Amino acid sequence: MESIMKVQTANTGEEEAFMQMVLGQQRLLYGIAYSYLRSEADALEVLQEATCRAWTKRRSLKDPARFTPWLIRIVINCCNDELKRRKRVLTVKPAEPDNNMMEMRSDLRLDMEQALDGMKPKYRQVLVLKYYRDMTVAEIAEILDRPVGTVKTWLNKGLKHLRGKMKIKEEA
Amino acid sequence: MALREEKLLEDYFHKLSLEAERVPGSRIHANVRLALHKRSEHAKKLWKKRLWTATTAVVITVLLVVAAGSWMGEGTGLRSALSSFAKTVPLKAYQAILTSDTTVSSAIKAGLMQQVGVSSLEKEGHVLTIDGMAADAMGIIILYSIDNKSEQITKTHQMSLTDSKGAVVGSELIGMHQNLRSGTTLNVTRLTWTGEANNLPDEVEVQLELAKSAGNDQQPVTPEQLINLSVPIKIDKKAMEESGQSIAFNQPLTVAGQTIHIKQVYAGVTGIYVETAYDKNNTQDIFGMLNPRILLGDESEYQGFYLPQRIRKVGREFSVFSNDSTNPNAPLRLTVDGIYALEPSKRELVIDTDKQQILKAPDNALTVEVVQDSAKQQLIVLKHHVTDRNKLSREGNLIMNMSFKDGKGEVHEYDQSLHSFDLTNLFESKQEELNKTGLNLYLIGKEKLPQPLTFTLDSYPNAIKDVRTITLR
Missing domain, CATH: 2.60.40 (Immunoglobulin-like)
Structure with missing residues (x-):
């Protein structure tokens, strides 16, 4: 990663080098944003916002080798900000056909979405990285810059929260 | 054993990942590229904020990526950048129709083709949308769709890029006339810069001419038959270079x-x-x-x-x-x-049209006939006899300079457009001959010219x- 950044910085300028590094992870970043927001337009907008923030804060990244975990963290923060904003703003949204491929959403899926939306962001991010991106606890710890033990705790609490929500639904 | 919640989570995220995969990489690419542009534009435009109102023209800014840099596109309309992306024809649709065009299909595969989605104003029921672009120091590829809301069949006539004064700065490498029926038709073109890329203006206009007279390619299109659609785009010359x-x-x-x-x-x-x-x-x-x-x-x-x-x-x-x-x-x-x-001395072709004889030619492969139509127009039919017709175009073309001299040294020009000459009988009678002969036709008018006529060969298939x-x- 570092060597790539150096070479590209020399060749095409810092902005282009930065851009290439972001673009190299675009699918991963978009996937994470989509898992939070479940809307293409919102996920793309958050990706833009995250790219902007990352560019602005690039000097704070001391170790270029940690660029990807750092960027993922920014994307997650942007997603959380967007979710907070949504809670503040009551919007009336028309039903959006997703690329004309409307999908019947099952009750189970809606329950899962509600459970995730109602979860603390720190638990949710661990679940997303583990079950959506198939990351190990160690990798998640690196991304979130937290000890492995903390990640394990958040993971367990996230699953517990989910269990509680889904159980309540089942009982109801 | 996996907990039930874990299984549910895995299933849920698996479905989400499939949904996320539907978004073309190029669209993500475009939005990421747009991010830094929006940031800098935001800073520049803060002071102008009051000038913006909801009903004034909104400038759509699109980001076009070229091989190692970026290309900026801009068009007018009342749409935000993101919604314009959502409405454009996805590059995947073009990929499907471009299986034989390695240049364009590989540009899409390599992520160099940028999804755009900027539309022209509607004219006579037609809207041009630039769906994708990729440019370099020599030219530009444009993927575009035309929405024909009219009942009439039209056809693409010509695309060019012009500067603010209307001067052409980019012309099509291969012009294609495609019929446009009602609905949306996809098209692809490659244009080359007519000059050096660093001399291009900062903004160019994509100009597309559609012809209303679909069907007959023999007749020239008059200006009244043209529908002109245009989309302005800004360009990043540095990135292209x-x-x-x-x-x-x-x-x-x-x-x-x-x-x-x-x-x-x-x-x-x-x-x-x-x-x-x-x-x-x-x-x-x-x-x-x-x-x-x-x-x-x-x-x-x-x-x-x-x-x-x-x-x-x-x-x-x-x-x-x-x-x-x-x-x-x-x-x-x-x-x-x-x-x-050819040796320079062999580039002269001398014909006596009265006697229908060739007096001087590079070799013995040429014969000549002169035919007239009912209006007494004279048509020189210069036949190039070959053993294998398929080799004709591969081994060069016979091209005569437009200017020729008559027997008194006066200079004339022949007409190769042939619109006024009825060729039906000529081709019907010579169909069999056409299989082993290259026919070259030159209309020299009604006037009897002093003989012989001297032509210069600008190209000759002497392999x-x-x-x-x-x-x-």
């Missing part, structure tokens, strides 16, 4: 004892451009290379790109081959089977075989 690979190559290629200088090789997203110049000391006037092709890859595994287009820009001549942008660093070789050329290969990269 930095894209692609310019290979300094000042090594001559010697074919059949003649010297061809390969002056520059440029490989970019729009193609591989080989600049050639013929040495002034050659004993033959070279009209072209025989079957030139680019071989991309090593000797054991390579792709061949044949039939280049030839363009002239700023006094320089280029052969434009296809390129595979997914293989940007592969070895590159140029192979030719020889040249087609001189000599297979040569040079390594370009």
Whole structure:
């Protein structure tokens, strides 16, 4: 990663080098944003916002080798900000056909979405990285810059929260 | 054993990941590129904030990515950048119709083609949308769709890029006339800059002419029959100049004892451009290379790109081959089977049209007839007899200079458009002959001219075989 950044910085300028590094992870970043927001337009907008923030804060990244975990963290923060904003703003949204491929959403899926939306962001991010991106606890710890033990705790609490929500639904 | 919640989570996220995969990478790419632009634009425009109102024109800014840099596009309309992306035809749709066009399909695969989505104003029921673009120092690829909401069938006539004064700065490499029925029609074109990329203006206008008279290609299109659609775009010249690979190559290629200088090789997203110049000391006037092709890859595994287009820009001549942008660093070789050329003294063609005789020609392969229509117009039918008709175009074309001299030295020009001459009977009677003959037709008017008529050959299919290969990269 570092060597790539150096070479590209020399060749095409810092902005282009930065851009290439972001673009190299675009699918991963978009996937994470989509898992939070479940809307293409919102996920793309958050990706833009995250790219902007990352560019602005690039000097704070001391170790270029940690660029990807750092960027993922920014994307997650942007997603959380967007979710907070949504809670503040009551919007009336028309039903959006997703690329004309409307999908019947099952009750189970809606329950899962509600459970995730109602979860603390720190638990949710661990679940997303583990079950959506198939990351190990160690990798998640690196991304979130937290000890492995903390990640394990958040993971367990996230699953517990989910269990509680889904159980309540089942009982109801 | 996995907990039930874990299984539910895995299933849920698996479905989400499938949904996320539906979004083309190019669209994500475009939005990421847009991010830094929006940031800088935001800073610039803060002071202008009051000037913005909800109902005034909103400038759509689109980001077009070229090989190593970015390309900025801009159009007017009441749509935000994101919604414009959502409404455009996805590049995947183009990928499906471009299976034989390596240059464009590989540009999409390599992520160099940028999804755009900027539309023109509607004119006579037609809307032009630029769906994708990729540019380099030599030209630009444009993927566009035309929405025909009218009942009439129209056709694409010509696309060009112009500056603010209407001067053409980009012209199509190959013009294609495609019929446009009601609905949306996808199209692709490659344009080359008519001058140097660094002399381009900061903003150019994509101009598309549609012709209302679909069907008859023989008749010229009048201005009244044209529908002009345009979309303005801004360009990033610096990024274009930095894209692609310019290979300094000042090594001559010697074919059949003649010297061809390969002056520059440029490989970019729009193609591989080989600049050639013929040495002034050659004993033959070279009209072209025989079957030139680019071989991309090593000797054991390579792709061949044949039939280049030839363009002239700023006094320089280029052969434009296809390129595979997914293989940007592969070895590159140029192979030719020889040249087609004539000694300077053999370029004169002297015909007595009264006697229907050829008095002087480069060889014995030519015969001549003169036919008249009911209006007494004289048509020279110059036949080039070959053993294999398929070789005709591959081994060069017969092209006569427009100007010719009559027996008294007066200069005239022939007309090759032939719109006013009824050719039906001519072709019907000669159908069998056409299979082994190249027919060249020149309308010289009704006037009886002093004989003989002297023409100059600007190109002649006199093949001189000599297979040569040079390594370009």
